[in-house]
Amino acid sequence: MRTLDPTPHHHAALHKEAQHWLLRFTSGSATAYDARAFKLWCEQSPAHVQAFAETRRMWENLGPAAAAFTAREQASVAPAASPATDVPRMQPRRMSRRAFLGGAVAASAAFMMLRPPMRLWPSLSDIAADYRTATGEQRDVELGPDLVLHMNTQTSVNLRKTDGRITGLDLLAGEIQVRDTSPHHLPFTVFAGGGRIEVGEQTRCNIRCFGSNIQVTGLDGSSTLEYQGRDTVLHTAQRANYGDGLISAIVPADVEATMAWRRRVLIFDGRPLAEVIAEINRYRPGDIILTNQQLAARKVQARISLNQLGDIAALIHDAYGAKVTDLPGGIMILS
Known part of the structure; x- marks a missing residue:
């Protein structure tokens, strides 16, 4: 088995090989022989596995950016030739998937610190969060009398306080359930993705935050969702999504399926x-x-x-x- 060479040259070489494997598997022409060869490549060292994982995650995260880049490149053309002027048309500059990925990986060090591949290590926001859970971990946090926060896997939150009392939290990523069973309700607000969810009296709600997509499900009682100047009240077994400037209509929700992760x-x-x-x-x-x-x-x-x-x-x-x-x-x- 090869040992890990810590030099930057070896690191770059591994990522270049990983890019070739990624292109092979996404081409639609991979064979059983390719799978066996890829397995042997991965078994050479943990660095090989990590290089492929980083490269694949990088391509997924940069998909929208790659599409926008290609559109800009293809739009950068001179006026077309005409029989009258006989001026040659400049062909659109095209950047291949391979070339874009190569450049992206080379410039990805800061990005990897912000969004680690497969959560192999905590991101900067995770490290700074008041509470967070690792992959596969779940956690319950008592925020106050009759107020409990249930955190699912890969979740990070920051608390908000007013005059020393916890009045809300920022859901940075992941999934939570908030349960307020107090008969004397004090305002509690969850902030996520540019919106806010006011948790009502004697209420339970489930909130998922993945990227720009936020999903809010009412489990008991009622909560008010505020986003882009719009207010939506969610009652028991109702769900709404919001993000990217839009908020969905309220739809029925399967409470058992939503709460299943707690079991x-x-x-x-x-x-x-x-x-x-x-x-x-x-x-x-x-x-x-x-x-x-x-x-x-x-x-x-x-x-x-x-x-x-x-x-x-x-x-x-x-x-x-x-x-x-x-x-x-x-x-x-x-x-």
Whole structure:
């Protein structure tokens, strides 16, 4: 087995190799031979696994930026030639996926500190948070008399205080449930993604914050969601999403499925397998990579215990016939 060479040259070389593997697996032409060769490549050292994980996560995060960059590049053209002037047209400058990714990874050190790949280490905001949970960890925090905060995996919050009393919190990332059982309600506000949720008297609500998408579900009582100058009141078994300047209509919510994580269970009712894998990845170290697009679209009806995630690949194999390739570092490829 190769030992880790700490030099910058070796680090860059590993990421370049990882880029080639990523391009191969996203091309749609990867073979069983490629999977075996990739496994051998990963087994050379933990640095190989980390290089691939960082590269894949980087490409996912930079997808919108890559699309915007390409659009700007293609728009940067001179006037077209015409038979009258015979002036040659400048061809749009095109940047390949490979070239963009190479440049992005080279400039990603600061980005990695802000958003670590697969949460291999805490981000800067996590480190500075008043409370946070690691991958797979759940935590209960008593914020005051009859006021409890339940934190799911990969969650970080900062508390807000007024005159020494906790009056609210900032949900930086992750998922929480707030339970206020006091008959003498004092205002408590959750701030997330540019919006605010006023937790009502004797109320429970669930709030998920992933990127710019915020989901609020009423479990008991009523809460008021304020976003972009609009107010929405959520009652029991109602849900709304907001983000990117928009707020959705109120829709019915499955309270049992929303609260299931408190019992260390995940419930999926007709969700695409791709979404199921993304949710499962929040609770386990490493990453499950789904490369089969037809498989990704398959609908899933399942109840999965968080205590059985070590068997998840076998369950998916048995249910859908997926081929499973186990790699170091908790990485699995489903094809």
